[in-house]
Amino acid sequence: MGELGIYLKAFRSMLATRFEYRTDVVVSLLGSLVNQLSPLITYAVVATQVPTLDGWTSPQVLFLFGLWALANGLSELFFDRVWYVGGMVNMGQFDRLLLCPVETLPFCLVTEPALHAVGNIFCGFTLLAFAGHALHFAWWVWPLLPFWGCCGSVIYSSILVVFSTILIVLPGNGMNMGVIVQNAGNATRFPLGIFPKAVKWTLLFVVPLGAYQFLPGLWLFRGGSLVVGLLAPPAAAVIMATLAWFAWEAALNRYESTGN
Amino acid sequence: MAEIPRFAGTARVLFSTAVQGRLAYAKYFFLSLLGFFVSFGLTLMLWLYVNDHRTGGLAVGREDLVAYLVLALAVNFIFSFSLDSFLAGRIRTGLIAVDLLKPMNFQWMYFFIALADVVIQACMGAAVLLIAFCVFSIRPLKLDAAQGAVFFCSLALAMLVQYGICFIFTLGAFFTNFGYGIFNLRLMTQATFSGVFAPLLLYPQSLRAVAYALPFHCVVQTPAMLGLSWVPAGQALPLLGEQAAWAAGLFLAGQLGFRWVIGRLTIQGG
Numbered sequence: 001m002g003e004l005g006i007y008l009k010a011f012r013s014m015l016a017t018r019f020e021y022r023t024d025v026v027v028s029l030l031g032s033l034v035n036q037l038s039p040l041i042t043y044a045v046v047a048t049q050v051p052t053l054d055g056w057t058s059p060q061v062l063f064l065f066g067l068w069a070l071a072n073g074l075s076e077l078f079f080d081r082v083w084y085v086g087g088m089v090n091m092g093q094f095d096r097l098l099l100c101p102v103e104t105l106p107f108c109l110v111t112e113p114a115l116h117a118v119g120n121i122f123c124g125f126t127l128l129a130f131a132g133h134a135l136h137f138a139w140w141v142w143p144l145l146p147f148w149g150c151c152g153s154v155i156y157s158s159i160l161v162v163f164s165t166i167l168i169v170l171p172g173n174g175m176n177m178g179v180i181v182q183n184a185g186n187a188t189r190f191p192l193g194i195f196p197k198a199v200k201w202t203l204l205f206v207v208p209l210g211a212y213q214f215l216p217g218l219w220l221f222r223g224g225s226l227v228v229g230l231l232a233p234p235a236a237a238v239i240m241a242t243l244a245w246f247a248w249e250a251a252l253n254r255y256e257s258t259g260n
Numbered sequence: 261m262a263e264i265p266r267f268a269g270t271a272r273v274l275f276s277t278a279v280q281g282r283l284a285y286a287k288y289f290f291l292s293l294l295g296f297f298v299s300f301g302l303t304l305m306l307w308l309y310v311n312d313h314r315t316g317g318l319a320v321g322r323e324d325l326v327a328y329l330v331l332a333l334a335v336n337f338i339f340s341f342s343l344d345s346f347l348a349g350r351i352r353t354g355l356i357a358v359d360l361l362k363p364m365n366f367q368w369m370y371f372f373i374a375l376a377d378v379v380i381q382a383c384m385g386a387a388v389l390l391i392a393f394c395v396f397s398i399r400p401l402k403l404d405a406a407q408g409a410v411f412f413c414s415l416a417l418a419m420l421v422q423y424g425i426c427f428i429f430t431l432g433a434f435f436t437n438f439g440y441g442i443f444n445l446r447l448m449t450q451a452t453f454s455g456v457f458a459p460l461l462l463y464p465q466s467l468r469a470v471a472y473a474l475p476f477h478c479v480v481q482t483p484a485m486l487g488l489s490w491v492p493a494g495q496a497l498p499l500l501g502e503q504a505a506w507a508a509g510l511f512l513a514g515q516l517g518f519r520w521v522i523g524r525l526t527i528q529g530g
Contacts, residue, residue: 018438021436021437023437024441027436027445028438028441029441030441031440031442031443031444031448034445037448038448038449038452041467042452048464049310049462050314053309116444179295184298186299190306194306195305195309196305199305
């Protein structure tokens with residue numbers, strides 16, 4: 001069996017384990033729905049004050065909400081273990097991972113699929129369907145939506161990996177590093193033009209959480225560049241995945257077991 | 261009566277042990293604070309944009325809005341203990357059995373552990389206010405003696421309300437294997453309806469009605485309004501009464517809920 005087969009088998013068996021806990025499935029789905037509903041409510045509060053944000057109408061903003069939810073959900077489904085790296089280091093489980101005869105980063109990421117991902121993916125597609133219907137998307141835009149969502153998932157997860165490597169080098173008590181990334185990502189639900197230029201460029205080039213929905217949105221709704229709209233998301237995904245890989249390897253070289 | 265010193269001694273030990281545990285990871289509190297700053301900065305920028313682009317401005321002036329968001333952030337940070345996810349982990353690993361064997365009321369025991377978080381985070385909250393005072397050239401707190409007394413009384417009641425909310429949500433962790441759903445339900449409902457994102461005054465009527473029907477606004481908006489003197493000390497009694505009523509109701513509901521839940525608990529081993 002190739003290494004990819006091992007990852008798939010590990011992913012499938014963990015997913016089956018998750019579905020054994022039926023109450024968890026229901027509560028996690030409910031939690032993820034509230035997770036998406038809450039920012040929509042806060043956007044509704046904003047929308048009652050101003051009709052557009054930097055010229056973006058409500059359906060256009062919901063397009064950004066939808067892609068963020070989709071990317072978030074895909075990341076939680078395929079790469080959620082990045083949130084537990086700190087805990088694994090603390091509890092000594094990270095040592096066990098290092099003993100596995102496979103590439104540690106992909107194996108680590110795929111072996112903790114989260115059930116609430118399904119709720120986020122569902123919300124993402126629902127919001128995108130609503131936005132697409134309201135904005136009369138051409139037929140060729142629809143297949144691009146999951147593609148951008150996948151790019152976003154890789155970008156988001158890669159940034160989480162880079163931040164999680166701090167927990168490998170500096171063992172601590174938990175998941176705070178991911179929260180910083182998630183909070184920054186939450187901002188990309190809104191058109192980046194409403195933020196000061198420094199924040200906008202940071203979210204496009206330093207931690208490119210806005211590259212996979214804002215740039216395609218600019219192309220679709222605001223007459224932006226087709227090349228940027230189409231190529232920037234996969235390019236950012238490849239660059240960030242490479243960076244995450246190197247950061248992970250560098251962190252492993254400096255890892256000291258806690259010995260639990 | 262002999263029980264009181266024993267209870268106080270146990271509470272002190274629980275509290276100081278929890279404080280030492282938190283301080284052992286002091287650098288992570290700063291990272292946690294950084295996460296809050298990112299969230300706050302982005303919320304602030306969003307609202308400043310809205311304020312600048314709304315014809316006639318918002319119902320709350322720019323300076324008042326900034327002061328409110330700073331104070332709401334500080335209050336929210338102080339009370340951001342994650343009892344639900346912590347307890348869910350203990351139930352999952354079987355460590356809950358050790359807690360249940362302790363000769364102390366379970367709800368009170370976790371109250372003192374949560375209090376340790378509050379005390380440490382209050383120091384950080386004070387730092388937030390100090391930084392805001394310097395950066396924004398605003399007065400994040402507008403207090404005279406009477407208003408100060410009312411504000412701190414409101415903060416104490418907010419702590420009780422927050423603990424009551426967390427404890428009730430935590431009971432859900434007795435029925436689940438993974439704490440995410442419970443934790444997120446509480447966290448996101450609170451983020452939406454507590455007033456940490458914006459004063460509830462800016463919410464549409466229907467959402468405001470929902471927010472006032474729930475206890476979350478007693479945790480963030482009520483102390484923030486009193487701290488900014490939006491409600492004078494003389495008119496604060498109904499607000500404090502509402503907080504006290506929620507705190508008592510939630511505590512009682514927590515006691516009853518815990519009795520019901522504990523009868524159905526299966527320890528999963530360790």
